[in-house]
Amino acid sequence: MKDLPINREYLLQTLRSLLAIPSPSGMTDAVVAFVCKELETLGVPYELTRRGAIRADFKGSRSSPDRAIVAHLDTLGAMVKGFWNNGRPQVVPIGTWSARFAEGARCLVHTDDGTAYRGSILPRKASGHTFNEEIDTQPVAWTNLELRLDEPLTDEAGCRALGIHVGDTISIDPMPEFMDNGFLVSRHLDDKAGVAAMLAAARAICESDAKLPMDCHLLFTIAEEVGVGASTVLHGDVAELVSIDNGTIAPGQYTCEYGVTVAMQDSSGPFDRHLTRRLLELCGKYDIEHSRDVFRYYRSDAASALEAGNDIRTALVCFALDASHGYERSHEDSLIALARLLALYMQSKPLFARDKTALGPLGDLPPTRSDLLPASED
Template identity: 65%
Template structure:
């Protein structure tokens, strides 16, 4: 089978996603952007009440089917209270370190009026004033404040601007795509994953190769707060593959220029048979890959299983250095994820017995390490 990945499409789609703010709870604009891409590809889709997307690539078998999930929501912040000095206390939306937020340029959205610009700063921001105390203060969200680019020096000034607790902030991503393939930006998690899913879908549509089974592309909107794919599946889904970031750090085995197959995260091990299939696909098609275990990490797959879905769940990752901060990946890694996704869509079901929710003992499969061909055996 011949598949052609459009790497220009991958790059430009990711850039458009990054430049569309989408902190959890404020995702409508990026949902509309992804729906436009799906329409251009001729892929049908539907939305949940809150705006999560389920797109449908029909296959030769309609039940059971499989799903691939990536999340559209990113980290963000929210006004906690108005301060007497004319600045704003903020809290994070999603889990990210305050140290990574220091110096971020942000946009504040009010109930009425144009958005306002500002900067997140530590309480002691000037060495000329505080000397060494600047480096000694703890990095924490209570030690951050938002300095608005307005004539705002008192509580009354903030009130006159129409600012309230709960007003939302979006953080500038500051993307920079280098000619050597390194892509640097906030919120590559998980917009690089979304771009990879769309690029894989484009390759499938253009190849005109039939899928063995229906495949749903799920774009969730609340993964960063732990909900994710818990509310978008239906009972026919037997396999769920999440796409998210793999951490580049000492003690990790993430592939910086390939795809990483997660064997376990903080929610427990991923499905043995599904991970063996993914490894087999990489081996067969020459996709650079590694395996890794993540201790402080969960994904859309965990949310789906915890919601009570009886599914085979897996996770594949693009490389990410400095996750939930000033992030960096490489074009080759994101392209490797897209390639594996496309080949996974074209592969048959993991196990024929998955067509039934319940079955006898005799249906239990054999040890997948004994499979002669992990791609084809089912």
């Protein structure tokens, strides 16, 4: 096993390209096509589900059981709900995010014929010169927002004449800024930064011609932000699943801002004890800056995979993210640390030979220490 060098420029350029492609849940074809092209360039075979989730395949020395790494291509967004009396569209969120972060967002409205119109999402009382203190006292709610289109419109009929209808998808401008000191500021780093790190790890594996002990599938899902995630892209041979998502930088959290974070539990429950410890061991052995954290209000592709009935070991590894689901910030060192860990994990041996079958004997599972068991009452 080797700690493979990660191409920083490739990772960052891939992230720039991903951010430039609008991909709110339900409108992911373009970003799927981009990732497929990247996989073809790397020489990695892949397949698509009917809806467009990607399963790329790295061959190992054995094909069953195998492992998978998953990140999601879809982002938050919004949708036209209806029209206010002034003709401006009403909006509802795609995914879970606060109207507070929608206020002032620049965006595109995507119509049925492929035309995209520019606009801004604003609170209904947006002019301080008119509403004075009511600007600050109006509620922060999606029902208090409107879409100001940059077109000469005064009524609903004018909007409809442009081809704008109820149900049109609204993509939010990412507004990326990649700073010289390594900070990356943009909307939609969740989870396009994770996708970029996964592709960078894949490139490192391909360029090194590293030998993998078991097949490893790279999964790119398209509906994680609306709760579907990895529920449909797995197959029965996968025994280990590592999900990639953001670790939140906030008071009370222990996420590593310049390294990788191994999550021990999220709102869906604890992750597999053995798989998380394997990832922590790899971080320690290869001197990858890391931390452990627990997330209360959070779930990832791993949860949807389990809820779909897959009996697999799951773990969650995170890049650092400040202001998640808002105007987010990460650091390129955190993405490099994540990519290094992923490349090492792909090269690591299977956790347990016993996992080859869904039902079987105790096998090589670690024994329970008898001195830690409660004393018998007999």
